[in-house]
Amino acid sequence: MPLFHPDRRHQNEASRRLWARYEIAYTAVDFGAAFAFVVGSVMFFFAAWQTAGTWFFLIGSILFAAKPTIRLVRELKLYEMGDEEDLAERYKG
Structure with a gap:
């Protein structure tokens, strides 16, 4: 079964x-x-908070970038789980 x-x-x-x-x-x-x-958007309304707002935007961007990583890792683990019989056969002496 494919990823x-x-x-x-x-x-x-x-x-x-x-x-x-x-x-x-x-x-x-x-x-x-x-x-x-x-x-971060609310912080941009206030000049004194713009630097902190920029950091919140960066954190949000990093979190959004983590989403496809989570999905890929999950799919790779599920793929490994589905191939247990093949893996067992491969490592029989």
């Missing part, structure tokens, strides 16, 4: 738990990025 195939998340109980954990992490990062951008 990013929707059926991977339902392979077994372990894959469902892994999927859920990564979805929670993905959503938390999403909320963190949105929060950072909203706070």
